Amino acid sequence: MAASSSDVLQGTLDLLVLKALSLAPMHGWGISQRIQQLSRDALQIGQGSLYPALYRLEKRGFVKSEWSTTENNREAKYYRLSAAGQRALAAEMNDWRKFVGAVDLVLLAE
Numbered sequence: 569m570a571a572s573s574s575d576v577l578q579g580t581l582d583l584l585v586l587k588a589l590s591l592a593p594m595h596g597w598g599i600s601q602r603i604q605q606l607s608r609d610a611l612q613i614g615q616g617s618l619y620p621a622l623y624r625l626e627k628r629g630f631v632k633s634e635w636s637t638t639e640n641n642r643e644a645k646y647y648r649l650s651a652a653g654q655r656a657l658a659a660e661m662n663d664w665r666k667f668v669g670a671v672d673l674v675l676l677a678e
Contacts, residue, residue, distance in 0.1 A: 579660075580664075581613065581617060581618075581621050582621055582624065582625060582660070583657070583660045583661070583664060584603050584611070584613070585599060585603075585618070585621050585622065585625060585631075586625065586630060586631075586649060586653055586656060586657040586660065587657060587661075588602045588603050588606070589631065589647055589648060589649040589653070590649050590654065590657055593646050593647060593648035593649075594646065594647060595638060595644035595645060595646050595647070596615065596618055596619060596622060596644070596645070596647070597644075599613075599618060599622075599647065600612075600613045600614075600615075600618050622647055625653065626647070628652075628656075629650055629652045629653075630649070630650055630652055630653035630656050630657075631647050631648070631649060631650060631653055632647070632648050632649075632650050633645050633646065633647045633648075634646055
């Protein structure tokens with residue numbers, strides 16, 4: 569079952585974006601493609617969800633951006649994880665694992 573961006577909670581989307589950027593700096597389209605690729609096409613993040621998330625993360629100091637030329641010779645805004653973003657990613661991943669474990673306990677109860 570594939571989930572669209574409307575199915576992904578805001579905090580979860582922020583976590584996914586931070587994780588994607590932990591792998592390499594990317595422009596917006598690249599971030600959405602990386603998330604789709606890593607999720608084996610289960611998650612498709614639309615621009616209407618991605619760019620507000622990037623703005624939110626940049627405002628919080630978790631992401632830095634700069635304009636650069638893409639591999640197709642076009643200007644695009646590239647995003648990278650800041651030191652604060654790396655710390656936030658580690659904390660959010662820990663919280664996510666606790667949440668998933670708790671949900672698993674409920675789902676596996678007999």
